[in-house]
Structures are given as structure tokens and as C-alpha cells.
Amino acid sequence: MRALKAFLLGAVAAGVVAYALVAALAVTAQAGGRALEIALGPLAILSVTHDGTSTVTTFGPGLVVLALAGGLANLAAAQLVRHRSGPPGDRVD
Amino acid sequence: MISDTDRLSLAPGVVFQGGRLADAVRGDAWPLNGSGAFVLSRTHRPVGQIVSEIADAFSLPLETARGDVLRFVWYLNALALVNVERRGTRIRRLVDWVVLAARLAPAGALPVAVARRRALDTRSVPRAVASSLAATLSRVVAVAIVATVVAVQFSAVVGAPGIAVPLALGIATGIGLGLHEAAHVASLRGVPSALVTRGRRTYVLHAAVSPTRRSVVALAGPLTVAALGVAFALGGAALGAPILVIAGCPLAAHALSLTVVGGDGRIACGL
Numbered sequence: 215m216r217a218l219k220a221f222l223l224g225a226v227a228a229g230v231v232a233y234a235l236v237a238a239l240a241v242t243a244q245a246g247g248r249a250l251e252i253a254l255g256p257l258a259i260l261s262v263t264h265d266g267t268s269t270v271t272t273f274g275p276g277l278v279v280l281a282l283a284g285g286l287a288n289l290a291a292a293q294l295v296r297h298r299s300g301p302p303g304d305r306v307d
Numbered sequence: 308m309i310s311d312t313d314r315l316s317l318a319p320g321v322v323f324q325g326g327r328l329a330d331a332v333r334g335d336a337w338p339l340n341g342s343g344a345f346v347l348s349r350t351h352r353p354v355g356q357i358v359s360e361i362a363d364a365f366s367l368p369l370e371t372a373r374g375d376v377l378r379f380v381w382y383l384n385a386l387a388l389v390n391v392e393r394r395g396t397r398i399r400r401l402v403d404w405v406v407l408a409a410r411l412a413p414a415g416a417l418p419v420a421v422a423r424r425r426a427l428d429t430r431s432v433p434r435a436v437a438s439s440l441a442a443t444l445s446r447v448v449a450v451a452i453v454a455t456v457v458a459v460q461f462s463a464v465v466g467a468p469g470i471a472v473p474l475a476l477g478i479a480t481g482i483g484l485g486l487h488e489a490a491h492v493a494s495l496r497g498v499p500s501a502l503v504t505r506g507r508r509t510y511v512l513h514a515a516v517s518p519t520r521r522s523v524v525a526l527a528g529p530l531t532v533a534a535l536g537v538a539f540a541l542g543g544a545a546l547g548a549p550i551l552v553i554a555g556c557p558l559a560a561h562a563l564s565l566t567v568v569g570g571d572g573r574i575a576c577g578l
Contacts (some may be wrong), residue, residue, distance in 0.1 A: 220567065220576045227562040227572075234552075234559030237540040241549040284566075288401050291567045295578050306491050306525050307510050307570035 220292035221285040228284020231279055236260045240271050254279055308407055308418050309384075311355030311379060312394040315346075319426035319499055321388050323347045330388060332499045334514050346376055353394070354380070387424040387503045387512055420506030427500045427511070432493045439492040439511075442502040445487045446509060451481025454557070475554040479539075483532050483558045484509065490531035494524045510570075518577075525574035529564035536561065 236252070236259060243250040243262040250262040258274030317323060320331040326344055329336035339347065342361065349357045354376065362372035369422065383389040393400060407418045425442040440447075455477025462473050491511045492500060500513040536558030542552030554574040566572045 216577050223565040223572055223575060224567075227533075227565040230537055230559050230562035234536055234540050234556045237544055238549075238552050238556050241544060241547075241552045244547075245549045258479075290578050292578060295489045295567050295573060306513070306528065306574065307508070307564065 217289055217298075218293070221289045222287075224288020224291075225281045225285030227288070229277065229281030232259075232280045232284075233273075236273065236277065240273075244271065252276075254275050308400075308404060309354060309380060309391055309421065310403065311353060312360070313354050314352060314392040314394065315350045315354065315357070315380060316390045316392055317347070317350055318388055318390050318424035318501065320424075320499065323350075328383075328388060332501050332512055334499070335342045342375065343379060346379060347389075350389075351392075376510050381419070384422050387422050387501070387505075390423055391421045422503055422505035424512070425504075427492055427495075427497050427502055429492060429498055429500050432496055435492040435496055436489045437569055438487040439502060440485050440528035443488050443509065446504060447481040447485040449481075450484050451477045453477075454480035471550055472553055475550050476557055479536075479554040480557040483536075483561055486535065487528040487532045487561055487564075491524055491528040493519075496519070522575050522577070525571040526565070529561045531570070532558050533560075533562035533565075 219292070226243055236270040237250070238259055239250065247264065248262070249264055250260065252259040253274070257276035257279055259271075259276035259280070261272040261274065263270050264289075311528060319374065321337075322329050322331075323344075327336045327338050328343075328459045329354045330346065342365065344362055345364065346357055349360065358369065358376050361376060365372070369377070380389060380391070384391060403411050404418055411417060421554060427436070428438040455473050458473035458476040459470070462469075488502060488509060488511060492502070495511065495513050495516075498514050498516055500511055503510050513524070516567065536555040539554050539555030539558060543549060543553075543555060564571045565575065567576060
């Protein structure tokens, strides 16, 4: 259960941050009238293309892969932290 | 840094009664010895005066008394039981800080920051949010200004025109901090709580709650602000307003607090 929580929270965190950054890049490219393509190897993350008068923005499956990678990274970090953590405290950051 | 002109005050929710120091937030009390009681019965007086009085009362050399009093005050302040009321101008304090930092530099250390505890009203969600925002207001403004200045520097380096983007990033960064803590406090409805700032850290001290509620409280802060960031990104994209999407980035970055990098994520993961 703890491992699942760590994975899910890491995946959500990475997914949200990646989406926000990619969305900012996309609207900036759109506003500047520029084409943009970002990919993770063969997996597209973002594609902004201009076709005549219209602009096409596509979020690719690379975003999902980034989220999953974030989940795995958080899971691994949680395993490391687990051995060094003390008893729960009385505060939240 | 605590100077002779600074004054001590018991933090909100802390009382000194019958030789015991009681904390309503932690729901605990600690007995004090004679010299501890002597110091805490002299709150709202200058630290220098307390040092003189304790040196006279206990027949101690002044420097010994000063060391003992300051160690005691630092310890209580680190536990957010005592606030240190600053005297003198901000400029004077800044100069004192720089001088002390220069003296500590060879040891690779910085002056220890003083903790400040502020009261929170958790009787209802609106009160909790309002009291949290009021308690964090000065910090929100400071963070917004610093973030704006940093963003202006980056903006100048990359040659981006205008102040709108740095301003949006700075305001969103500051507001994100305030909303993050407000969401924590809102989820602590009915639980005695206090907001503590110490150096760059801001945290909510609260009474013990069940493990499940503890996880909910920890998740409430980052999830609320990150959701707002995503809403800004979606709304900005839908409206064709890049500035809204950019402002959503610092808000969405609060999602990183869900990971074990942040204290909230460690609590939520049960670590």
C-alpha cells in the first residue's frame, strides 16, 4: 500500500508539472507563431504546427511516460527514505 | 539572532502557569526550574534586562547569565513556544545579520533564524482560511517580490520583453504559498493549530490527529494549489491567454510537494 501510494503520488506530481510546463511552451509557441516539437525518443510529448491560418497543438503519449517515470522515481526515493525516517511529527510543510 | 533590546513573548496558545509551560496546540505541558520560571515571568521586557536581573538574583557573572538565558530562549523559540519581538529598524537588523554572517563565514555557517508562531482559528473552514492567509500575508508578499525579481533577471537574460510574465510568475509563486498553507489549515478544522515561520520554512503546527486525517491534511496543501495550477493552464489554453498558462506553472509546481522530496509527500506516503 505504501509503495502504491508513493508511485501514484509521484506519477501525479510528475504528470501535473510536466503538463503545466508543456502547456506553457505550447501557448508561447502559438502566440509567437512558431512550430514546436518535443519528444522523448520516439514518443511525442508536444507538437505545435501551423497549417495555413490554423494552429494544431497535440499532447503526445510522452507525457504519460514522464508521469510513470516520476512515479517510479518517487517509489525508489521512498524506499531509500523509509530506512532513515523517524516517528511521525506534528507538522505539515 | 537575539539582541539585548529584543523582548520575549509567549507564542499564541502557550501559557505559563503554576511553574509549568503549557501548549494548547500540542496539548502538553512541561515543568520549569527556578531560573526558567524567572525568565518566563519577565516576558515583554528586554532580553538585556532579564540577563542583568538573573545575574543579580542568582549571583552569576553577566556573561554566564547571558549564555544561559540565550540558550534557554533559543531552545524554546526552536520549539515555537516563545516568540522574539524585534526592536530596532529593519536596516539595523540587516546590518547586524550581515556582521554576524561575516563572523560565522569561516566556519561555513549562517546565523540561525528566529522562529515566529502565529495563531490560527480553525473553528470553521472560512475562519481557518482567513486566519491562515492573514498569518502568511507578509511572507506571501516577500516571496512574490523575490520571485518577481528573480524572474525579471531571467527574462532579461533571455531577452524577453515586458514585465507581465515575471510579474505573473512572482504573484503566482507568492499566492501559491499562501493557498498551500491555507488548504492545510482548512483541512484541520476543529484541530488546535498554529502557523510557524522560521527562516525560509513555513509550516503548520497542529495537535495530534489520526493517521488517515494526517495524510489528508498533508495532501490538501499541494493538491489544492496544483489543481489550481492545472485549472489556470487549461483556462489559459481555452481562452488563448498565455499569461494565465504561465502563471499556472508555479502553482502546478506545488505538486512536487506530493513526492518524498517534500515533507508533505513523506507524510502522505507514511514515511
